[in-house]
Amino acid sequence: MSDNTGTWWIWRVFWILLIVTAIEVILGIIKPAVLIDNALLGTSLLNLIFIILTIIKAAYIVMEFMHLGDEVKGLKLSILLPAIVLIPYLMFILLTEGHYIFGTL
Amino acid sequence: MSDIKTNENKAWTGGDIPFKASYGKLMMWFFLVSDALTFSGFLCAYGFVRFKYSHIWPVADEVFTHFPFLKGEYPMLFVALMTFILIMSSVTMVLAVNEGHKNNKNKVILWLGLTIFGGFVFLGSQAWEWGHFIHGDKGGIELPNHEIVHVVNSENHPYSIYDLVGVDSYAENITISVDDIKKALISNTNFGIRLANKSVVNGKAAINYLNNSELVLGANLVKNEYGHQLFANFFYFITGFHGFHVFSGVVLLIVIFINVIKGVYEKRGHYEMVEKVGLYWHFVDLVWVFVFTFFYLV
Structure with missing residues (x-):
């Protein structure tokens, strides 16, 4: 996919990033009531959509622009595993605790 | 020297390259992993405080509503523009790396120059945003x-x-x-x-x-007209830490830009240094994608 001869794949990723960002901004401005009023996993559907779109953008930047997709499996895992394991863990701990002390102290 | 020669086929002498990547590139990757964990520490701390004060937290849409030279309120629009600028400069960076693979010196200079320009535009936008935030909006x-x-x-x-x-x-x-x-x-x-x-x-x-x-009136680290004090503090720390990364990135880009013009990498036969700084530059964009979502959107 990311051979060195053409630049079309770069522009493809650019358009994907641009369109995803545009969707985020438009959703952020109009804030559809149906997405705000319905919740899943402790947050609104709108926030979940934002988070999923952000992860899609992040994946394109890391895999295509940073060429991690072209590296060997061992390198890929040693870069991705610490982030994939530690960050959700920290998020889980801190958000649970933050919710627990809500309205106290 | 002779020792190294005779041990050439054994892994411990460094003859084996399991990751098929150079030392410099590998270390840049590991630095970026640790930096990613630092930023996630910041953003998770923000999430913690926000969950704790969720009933009185300011609404970002009402705080970041202005656009340079325009009257009226345009929530999110300026931050969206900043995101676009950073994505665009990420694209010019990939194009520079791409031309580096082909040892195409002049094209590398062109795309690197545009990347530096994008970096400065982003820094200027952030300065405007900070200036506006510090001065205050509605009181x-x-x-x-x-x-x-x-x-x-x-x-x-x-x-x-x-x-x-x-x-x-x-x-x-x-x-x-x-x-x-x-x-x-x-x-x-x-x-x-x-x-x-x-x-x-x-x-x-x-x-x-x-x-x-x-x-x-206005916001700083002790007073914040927009709402809870920690909102301003996290704004300054998270966007400031990211802005400092952008600034460091621009400095690195200028250094390699000068080297490219002087023909340092042409003599070396490869443009891997452009690639390594490129990794850092994309990482700065990556962090902004998350800051944009968790500070401005969610």
């Missing part, structure tokens, strides 16, 4: 219990204190007091006071709320 009032409340119009939308008493927020020596606001609220009953938990009080009750309160 707030701090109650004796340190709660920040805002004046709202009949549609319960925040209304500028400056407009209410009729002064220009950029005029010199502004002398407005809470009493001026009380007077304006008595003479114009369309306006009310919105408490930190977003409930609105009107009329007499609103004026009673303002007894012994203080005006808060």
Whole structure:
């Protein structure tokens, strides 16, 4: 996919990033009531959509622009595993605790 | 030397390259992993505080509403533009790396130059955003219990204190007091006071709320007109830390830009240094994608 001869794949990723960002901004401005009023996993559907779109953008930047997709499996895992394991863990701990002390102290 | 030669086929001498990547590139990757964990520490701490104060947290849409040279309110638009600028400079960076693979010196100079330009535009945008945030927008009032409340119009939308008493927020020596606001609220009953938990009080009750309160104009690390103090503190720390990364990135880009022009990498036979700085530059973009979502959107 990311051979060195053409630049079309770069522009493809650019358009994907641009369109995803545009969707985020438009959703952020109009804030559809149906997405705000319905919740899943402790947050609104709108926030979940934002988070999923952000992860899609992040994946394109890391895999295509940073060429991690072209590296060997061992390198890929040693870069991705610490982030994939530690960050959700920290998020889980801190958000649970933050919710627990809500309205106290 | 002879030792190294005879041990060439054994892994411990370094003859084996399991990751098929150079030392410099590998170390850049590991640095970026640790940096990613630092940023996630910041953002998770922000999430912690936000969950703790979720009932009184300011709404980002109401804080970041202005666009340079335009009057009126355009929530999110300027931040979206900043995101676009950073994505664009990421694209020019990939193009520079791509031309580096082909040892195409002039094209590398072109795309690297545009990347540096994009970096400066982003830094300028952030300076504008900070300047606006520090100066303040509509002004707030701090109650004796340190709660920040805002004046709202009949549609319960925040209304500028400056407009209410009729002064220009950029005029010199502004002398407005809470009493001026009380007077304006008595003479114009369309306006009310919105408490930190977003409930609105009107009329007499609103004026009673303002007894012994203080005006808060602008935001810094001790006062914040937009709401809870930690909102301003996290704004300064997260966007500041990211902005400092952008600044470092621009400095690195300028260094390799000069090297490319001098032909250092052409003599070396490869443009791997451009690739390594490129990794860092994309990482800065990556972090902004997350800051954009978790600070401005969610």
